[in-house]
Amino acid sequence: MAPAEENGFVAERMATIVEVAKRAGVSIATVSNVIRGTRRVSPKLTEQVRAAIRELNYSPNEIARSLKVRQTRMLAMVLPDITNPFFPEIIRGAEDTAFERGYFLMTANTDEQIGRERRIVAALRSYRVDGVLLASASGTDTTHLKSTLDSGVALVCLDRTVPGVKTDAVLLDNVRGARECVRHMIQKGHRRIAIITGPLDVQTGRERLRGYEEALREADIPAVQGRILEGDFRHDSGYRLGKQIIERPAGAASGRPTAIFVCNGVMTLGVLKAFEELGVRCPQDIALATFDDLAVDSPFHPHLTTVVQPSYEMGARAAGILIDRIEGRISKEPTTVRVAPTLIVRESTDAPQKGGPRSKSRS
Amino acid sequence: MAPAEENGFVAERMATIVEVAKRAGVSIATVSNVIRGTRRVSPKLTEQVRAAIRELNYSPNEIARSLKVRQTRMLAMVLPDITNPFFPEIIRGAEDTAFERGYFLMTANTDEQIGRERRIVAALRSYRVDGVLLASASGTDTTHLKSTLDSGVALVCLDRTVPGVKTDAVLLDNVRGARECVRHMIQKGHRRIAIITGPLDVQTGRERLRGYEEALREADIPAVQGRILEGDFRHDSGYRLGKQIIERPAGAASGRPTAIFVCNGVMTLGVLKAFEELGVRCPQDIALATFDDLAVDSPFHPHLTTVVQPSYEMGARAAGILIDRIEGRISKEPTTVRVAPTLIVRESTDAPQKGGPRSKSRS
DNA sequence: ATGAAAGCGCTAACAA
DNA sequence: TTGTTAGCGCTTTCAT
16 A cells, blocks of 8 residues: 555555545545535534544645645744754744744744855745744845745844844844943942943844943943943853953053943853953952843852843744734734843842952952 | 735735746746756756746745655754753754755744644644654653654654654663763762652653663662652752752761762753752762753853763754655664763862761851 | 646635 | 535656
8 A cells, every 4th residue: 555665665645635535425625624614514424524534544735735725824933043042932932822823833043144044045935934033144135035025925023133124023122121231230330331242233232232322321421442342142252352351450540341241141151251260250350241141040150130031022922923914914014013121130230349349369 | 916915915926937937938847947957958948947037036836846746855853842952952963964965944842742742743744744853742642653653754753762653763872871970970989979860751861860870880889769869850850859958967977968960951950059049069068960951061160070962963863864764765674873972071070078078058 | 858738635616 | 515626836747
């Protein structure tokens, strides 16, 4: 019954609707109708069909269905780096809403490479997914996204927008998150606050810097050039720039910062590594606050003051909007949703030492 | 040109092969042949077709192709918990090999719920994925997997096997990992070593315990019942059981362990939290070693002695085997590959204090 | 070297 | 209430 292929690999053929119909002694239309509940079928035939399905271990061919109805009920989430602990929660949120509404969500990883993103998006288009949730790796080259949109695939941006692409987006209110965090540090008595930013050619990077600047301006603290260090959201830049800050001579005279605001969690890990190597204690020697992105709050000191992103909710809302779009429930202009971050104050931002910070102590 | 649907949502229709053929002034067979390179096409026609494709922004309908050729070139990876930092690297490995070999890998998350796993696997079967990589959440109920296999979907198990399902598997050599780690602790002078296991009804849980027992036996150290604590691989059980160990009266007389071997990284986070709360220092007060599963080595003390799993490689090999199976390159019996863990010795397992451990000190 | 046409498994309009 | 049949967009024989 199972045809042996030329290479010797034997695969059972899946039963088709025709075989089910034959076995149940009905037409294929009837089978289709009992499966999808499209129209009334007598109890008797219904039962016959059910039995046949069971006996044949039949699973409807969604591929064939998709071809006919011109929709796949597949959604895709495209991420720059699944290794970044910020994303898994987003996936969960999106997956949950997708499932609830009868869609299947798949995930793919671009590894922050625009070339890979292009390949993936192209594949997704070929597979005719109904929509994609995208946290884009792209900077400027977005032709692949445009042609995808043109061909009718719904798209919502997540976390980051894509310049020049007019589409829905779910973003964090980055300015607000950064502003409130830096405000808090100022209130704790810090005046010389350094920032390790993300890449300034990406939106989240820029926005968080803006929040920092706004907080300083509110407090009439001049933004000093040497305290703004551009990182790239990766571990190494946190390490390198953290080190650079610490190695400046301590004390008010030198202008060495008493606090650092780090724009994502991965870089913070780097900063902490630098702290450890140089024997810097936090918050005694220098205060620290961060955007989250950390998998777990470290069980060790210092517990970090953190701008927390509602990742699950972001995923869920994005998926919701995407599906609404697909189903034509919203037909207006693209909308941008800004979700609010939460500042969680912990001990890493306690007040600085009186009389200036201690000089670095090797432990 | 784009038909408005009843709900007002306007989607551009994607061009089909027929339209491309028409525009290029050739038959659809020719279009298909230039796309797939199936047979020689004259340079002239080739160029006409290429131009038409470009002008129409044509993307071949993979759905239709799949229906015809009866394979989708889609693979799926089904995971219990994408939030566990052990998995993202596995995904990367699998994704890379899949891409290289012309397959597309999607990921889905069961949330450790068998019901959800069943739904996902069913969906995957309907979508006719060519194969699935599975780190199963299932304990005993595996009928959904069997019927999937019966219907010709290739399956390889990852990290954990599924009882009663005869299929390929890529597993860690858990016994060896645990054995070598505990051996190391013994060599460091520890004799009273506690273990926080995984759930003993899952294979990895059992195997790691076995490694522990073997190491003790080799050293003629009796395995004491009270030192074997069954966890469940989750944060809370690490916290609870870690606390339980620490709260025993210290000293040799009481038999309080001088070292703990924790069977996964997430539980270790819990143990460390307990340590912190109780002011226990590591390794001064008690030594600690763990199976990895941690996203990053904590930048703080103690740096943990760790059994590292080659996650990327596991994903890559599993995908390789899966594809070989699909393509009929291997047709023999299912094989199980055991990959070797690596023990990384760090300071958390330094020798215990002479004269028994210090009593717990609040910091 | 190219084209015509059958058919993959399904849904939905039309008939009965 | 049920059945028949025309495609969905592609690949692939079979002709030419």
